[in-house]
Amino acid sequence: MELKDILAISGQPGLFRYIAQSRNGVIVESLLDGKRSNASASSRVSALTEISMFTEGEDIPLAEVFTKMYAYTGGKAAISHKESNDRLKEFFGAVITDYDRERVHVSDIKKAVSWFNLLVEAGFTEFKLPDEEVAEE
Secondary structure (H helix, E strand, O other): OOHHHHEEEEOOOOOOEEEEEOOOOOEEEEEOOOOOEEEOOOOEEEEHHEEOOEEEOOOEHHHHHHHHHHHHHHHOOOOOOOOOOHHHHHHHHHHHOOOOOOOOOOHHHHHHHHHHHHHHOOOOOOOOOOHHHHHOO
């Protein structure tokens, strides 16, 4: 399973693994419970490799955020996304020191931490973008 195959679907909790294209959208499998479902063509589906975070300089891809979280936590799950707002900001600031504190909301941090923990629980150890995989071959 690669990061490019992991999807976020607007309005649905958790993350999903891409399984196949269907006539009415895409077939996905939940990382939370393993159930398969169809994400309709009208759903807002985003691959995690297409998402980035605001920083004071260049925006950084979510894959890089996850890589930094993984290094910071030593390969373990991060703090819970249900921690206090101040604690989440403190954690995220330690991981991404130059994140844009005005444009990155606590809800964004909660989502990133929640997704990171889901991926670690699913066995992810590397968070590479497709370009990086081609460059290493």
